[in-house]
Amino acid sequence: MKKCEYFKDLLLTDYIDGELAQKIKLELDNHLLVCPDCRVFAQEVKKRTVQPFYNVSAQPVPGVIWETVRERIAGKQEQYNPLEEFIRGLKNLFLLPKPVPVLASVMLMFLAGSAALYTIQVNQTKEKDQGEFLVSLLDSNGWGSQADNNSFGTPIEHYFL
């Protein structure tokens, strides 16, 4: 009985549509030989769900459809301006972020930033050195007593002083 239910499911689908694997089809065909209930069911399925659709004639396509489609397409083409489309394409080409140019731009900005920072640092160091030099000059002229206190007693110090 359970087997009959299984076969009836197949009769409603794969069997009637010729989609069943050969092995199972053979098994089902053998079952139909010995099971009158399934045999009647198979005939009913074919008669009531498949045969009514045999030889259904195709309906002619109303001519008005193409006329409407053509008019709508023509309307779209009138709106279409090749020059505008070309300009839009160019804009997109330049405005859309492309991976390589974007990466190159980022790298360039990073390098420019680094160079600027380096220049500022060098300038600051120079200014600092000059400041220290001026202080040392002032000290050497006796305008400050810090140099004495900070003297290391090196030969180069003695030379300049």
Added chain:
Amino acid sequence: MQDISEDILTRASQGDIQAFEEVYKTTSSFVYNVALRIVNNQEDAKEVTQEVFIIIYNKLKNFRFESAFKTWVYRITANYAINFAKKNSRIKTAPFDEALGEGAVENEAEAHIEEEHQSQAVENLLKEINPDQRACVVLRNIEGLSYQEIAKALNININTVRSRLKRAREKLMAVKQQVRGLTAADTL
């Protein structure tokens, strides 16, 4: 549906209206008939077909030839028609006597009556199932697509195709069971 050359598709994607007309001529019968069966109404089928071709025109430049053009068109058509049918409340379940196709005009020529009768019977049968199931039945039973092709066209799992077909057919069987002895389709 015939295959369309890559050259025509490329030209159509670039806005060549004559090339797009070729695409339309090759695919419109399929698109209209699938739409008609899914939305089950001629006026709605016209609207769906128009919209499908506008979508095809707009998206053609993005078509990459990785999948078959046919599958791509199936997908756009079936999905648009299913969504349209779901939104549209005009689709109502037909009474059982309507599902038998009793609306055929008796005074017309016999062949024409037969054709009308069958078309009406199919239309009424399809009203009995929901748009998702209807799409599977139409693509399988009328268009002859395999389960794999239906799965691709509707962008669903192949087992979902199976279960939708099973439920649709169970419903069709149930309808027919209730009107046993009166079925017009029995005479087909």
